[in-house]
Amino acid sequence: MANGTIAFDTLTTSDQVNTSTEKSIDTSYIFNGVAKAWINLDGTGTIGTNDSFNTGSTTDNGTGDYSITITNAMSNGLYSHTFGDYTSDRNDVQVSGSAGNVPTTTVMRIQCVQTGNSPDDADQACVTIHGDLA
Amino acid sequence: MTIETPEFQGTHLWDRWCWAKEKLEGKQSDYRVVWEDPDSLDECAKVTVPDPNWMACALQGGILPPVEVYWALAEDEAKPDFKKHTRGYLLHNTKPIEPMTEEQAIEYLIMKDIPQRVWRDYEKANRPRLVICKKDQLPSTRVWRNAWKIDENVNNSQKVA
Numbered sequence: 001m002a003n004g005t006i007a008f009d010t011l012t013t014s015d016q017v018n019t020s021t022e023k024s025i026d027t028s029y030i031f032n033g034v035a036k037a038w039i040n041l042d043g044t045g046t047i048g049t050n051d052s053f054n055t056g057s058t059t060d061n062g063t064g065d066y067s068i069t070i071t072n073a074m075s076n077g078l079y080s081h082t083f084g085d086y087t088s089d090r091n092d093v094q095v096s097g098s099a100g101n102v103p104t105t106t107v108m109r110i111q112c113v114q115t116g117n118s119p120d121d122a123d124q125a126c127v128t129i130h131g132d133l134a
Numbered sequence: 135m136t137i138e139t140p141e142f143q144g145t146h147l148w149d150r151w152c153w154a155k156e157k158l159e160g161k162q163s164d165y166r167v168v169w170e171d172p173d174s175l176d177e178c179a180k181v182t183v184p185d186p187n188w189m190a191c192a193l194q195g196g197i198l199p200p201v202e203v204y205w206a207l208a209e210d211e212a213k214p215d216f217k218k219h220t221r222g223y224l225l226h227n228t229k230p231i232e233p234m235t236e237e238q239a240i241e242y243l244i245m246k247d248i249p250q251r252v253w254r255d256y257e258k259a260n261r262p263r264l265v266i267c268k269k270d271q272l273p274s275t276r277v278w279r280n281a282w283k284i285d286e287n288v289n290n291s292q293k294v295a
Contacts, residue, residue: 036148039185045276046166046269049185054151056188057247060181062280069247071188071198072147072225073207076218105211105219106204107247121276133148134207134222 036079037070037129043112043122050124064112064119065098072133073105079131081108086124093120095127105134139196147225150197151187158194160186165240166272168284168294169252169264179282181272184243192242195233199225201245240266261286267294 012024037054041047047060059067081103083095098109108129112122137157142150167182184192191197203224210221234242244253244264256264262284271294273282288294 045274046181046183046272048162048183049187051160052185052187053155054148055185057185057243058183059247060183060279062178062180063276072151073204073219073222075222076216105207119280121279132218133146134219134225 032132033130035128035130036072036074036133037068037127039068039127041066041068041122041125041127043125061109062119064121065109066112066125067101067107067109068127070106070108070129074129075105075132075134077103077105079103079129082128082130083110084124084126084128085112085122086126087120087122090114090120093122095122095125137194139194142196143229144227147199150230151191154191154194154197155187158187158190161189161193161236162186163189163236163240164269165236165266166269167240167244167248167264167266168272169248170284171249172251172259172263178280179284182243182247184240188243189236189239192234192239193236196230198231198242199228200231201242203228204246262288265294 009027010024011027012022015021015023035053039052039055039058040050041058042050043064043066047058047066049055049058054071056069056071061067081097085093085095087093092115093112095110095112097103098111101109108127110125110127112120112125114120140153163184163186165184168179169182170179171177206221206224207219210216210219248264253264265284265288285294
């Protein structure tokens with residue numbers, strides 16, 4: 001049986017189990033809160049994408065320096081971005097937005113560095129973007 | 135099993151992406167685009183890699199907007215008084231492009247994600263500044279990564295950088 005679609009603007013709960021006070025939430029609020037794009041990027045070897053959503057390509061700009069493009073552009077460059085890293089042999093690799101490269105509606109450039117600020121390739125560099133879509 | 139793409143013109147691109155993520159298998163491409171920015175000659179060569187989910191959408195067809203839509207939005211964003219996109223509807227309402235071959239998808243990706251100054255008139259440049267190659271034509275390790283340059287005598291069967 002094929003699944004259908006339920007269209008609604010507000011989700012309401014009586015919350016009888018906890019507070020017995022009715023609570024409501026707009027579906028637009030839910031939509032606004034979900035991540036609009038994310039990526040788990042393999043920064044070793046010839047870089048690649050382990051998994052992603054709403055990204056178009058990655059660019060290897062040099063050691064620990066990667067750009068990610070967003071397919072459904074964001075409304076403007078002032079979205080929220082969260083970074084993470086996993087590197088198998090170090091605990092001190094940090095990811096940040098690349099200095100001097102202001103995020104645009106379609107490109108986020110990141111930099112992975114070790115303590116002491118020397119660039120390092122991440123086994124997994126992760127970016128999650130929240131905000132408004134164009 | 136062949137999956138038929140719904141009629142997506144007028145559907146928000148993000149909704150299409152949700153559909154594709156659920157229905158389509160990602161396609162890891164062997165193609166890489168190696169390029170150098172003529173405005174930053176001191177920088178090393180860059181390597182652009184297509185996203186597997188994006189490539190699946192490109193091959194499937196009926197999902198991605200034409201590349202001209204991205205150019206129009208980029209023009210808007212480049213204006214000094216840009217605050218936010220007001221023509222995002224172009225992404226959602228423009229007729230999506232038909233299925234592409236992997237090679238056509240790479241050409242589309244170059245025009246979408248690599249600055250025009252790199253690929254426009256690149257054949258007239260006095261040294262190669264953009265090469266499409268296979269993954270195994272790139273160095274297999276990242277030793278001296280920040281010194282990679284496109285080989286000036288590159289051809290399609292040899293190492294590129």
